[in-house]
Amino acid sequence: MPQNEKLKKYLIAFAAAIIIIVAAYFTFFRTDPFIKNLMSSDTTRFTLILYGTEKTLPQELNAFLISYEKKSKVLKIVTVNTDVVVLKKRVKAESLKANFNKLAQKDINRAVENCLAELAEITNDNFKADYYIAMDYDVFSEFVDKKQKNIIVDISSGSRTFQLFQQLQVAKNVVKKIKSGTLVDFFKARSGYKNFNTNISKKALSWSVLYFDIKKTLIMFCDLPVRNSHARTITDSQNADAFFEEVYFPQTNLKDFPNITIEVRNASKKQRMGEKVSWFLREKKFDVADWSNYPEYYEQTIIKDYKGNFALSLKLAKILGCQNIIISYNKNSYYGAGVLVGADCEVYDKFDKSKTLKRGQNGKN
Incomplete structure (x- = not known):
């Protein structure tokens, strides 16, 4: 059999195999309930x-x-x-x-x-x-x-x-x-x-x-x-x-920012961090009710969302340079959210001694 005839047969067989695989692939994607659900x-x-x-x-x-x-x-x-x-x-x-x-x-x-x-x-x-x-x-x-x-x-x-x-x-x-x-x-x-x-x-x-x-x-x-x-x-x-x-169950709304009351807890073991974060957030127009120390130590700052206001929690986290949001829903909570200030949080005020710290650094970890 001439060489080109063999090559032609191989190409036809290869093309047929590809068609079968592709057909099986699309049939599977249309019929498998999980993939169908995932796609549609x-x-x-x-x-x-x-x-x-x-x-x-x-x-x-x-x-x-x-x-x-x-x-x-x-x-x-x-x-x-x-x-x-x-x-x-x-x-x-x-x-x-x-x-x-x-x-x-x-x-x-x-x-x-x-x-x-x-x-x-x-x-x-x-x-x-x-x-x-x-x-x-x-x-x-x-x-x-x-x-x-x-x-x-x-x-x-x-x-x-x-x-x-x-x-x-x-x-x-x-x-x-x-x-x-x-x-x-x-x-x-x-x-x-x-x-x-x-x-x-x-x-x-x-x-x-x-x-x-x-x-x-x-x-x-x-x-x-x-x-x-x-x-x-x-x-x-x-x-x-x-x-x-x-x-x-509702589709997540990432645009609304309702006004809520916030509590701030210092879990960083750094002095005055609760107070500094509170005033920093007040400058950003957040309603911070109070601040205090937290009994546990955390390396990273945590936002606890008590009302499921995910969009606002994302905004709050962005301002503080925080990567951790936990929704602990409680419709009876006075607070809308809580901030557990971790050791990674850096917020400065006029009482900090270092002259090299600029106000623009606040909230950056």
């Missing part, structure tokens, strides 16, 4: 469950309710306090974490299934996700980046604010990883799929690593409202319902 829906919702192993964070459990708003490019992440007690009739009330670990000893699939059902109860059926992903922390670390030591953080001790701050750092690292999704991550998702407990198909999970365009996405990190009752933690039903209705 304004909002994609799923639940993420992370649990400990004997080697890594034993008995630990974290649950996140996640929504991605394509239009506003906001990734809403609600972290659930897994110490919250699940109230059931005729059964001893146990925490979400305790119930999960008890079932996980016998059947991890059943533990995940039960956890999803209990999350629905805890949220008063407000959050209904079509998809879920559950994995242990070893798998999570491998999938995200095992070289990043701060991916796995023990948050079992410390205040709730400390726990939220640590979880927010993990969330930011994960989003950073997804933003830089590559073919390596595509194949990593495919090869590691057997270690995931999920109702998302292998193909969909793999392709979503490349398709999930969140390069300009903002993270709205929220804490599900809870309260203490008779020495146990339960869902704060009224605040939780209001949070979902007024903050979580």
Whole structure:
């Protein structure tokens, strides 16, 4: 057979293979429910469950309710306090974490299934996700980046604010990883799929690593409202319902800046930082009611949003050079937001001795 005839046959076979692959690709994207939802829906919702192993964070459990708003490019992440007690009739009330670990000893699939059902109860059926992903922390670390030591953080001790701050750092690292999704991550998702407990198909999970365009996405990190009752933690039903209705479900408004009252707490161990930040914000037309010292020390400044005014929190964070916003919704709070001044915050006033410091430096970290 002449050489050009062979080449012609090879080219035809190659072209046919490409056509088949492309056709299969587009058929898959039109028919797979997760990819179809990701491409066509304004909002994609799923639940993420992370649990400990004997080697890594034993008995630990974290649950996140996640929504991605394509239009506003906001990734809403609600972290659930897994110490919250699940109230059931005729059964001893146990925490979400305790119930999960008890079932996980016998059947991890059943533990995940039960956890999803209990999350629905805890949220008063407000959050209904079509998809879920559950994995242990070893798998999570491998999938995200095992070289990043701060991916796995023990948050079992410390205040709730400390726990939220640590979880927010993990969330930011994960989003950073997804933003830089590559073919390596595509194949990593495919090869590691057997270690995931999920109702998302292998193909969909793999392709979503490349398709999930969140390069300009903002993270709205929220804490599900809870309260203490008779020495146990339960869902704060009224605040939780209001949070979902007024903050979580509506499309995020990034333009309105309502006037709110702010509290400032000095968590930097630097003298007079609470006072200096308060006057600095007052100069910027913020209504700062008072300032005081905070019992915990923080390296980084944190904005705590009590009313879900995300646009205003972003503005406040920008002025202070802050990268950490946590929505701790409480409709009964007198304050609209709180500033925990960390050691990274630099604000100066006329009483500072150094003549080299200029007023224009205020708020820059």
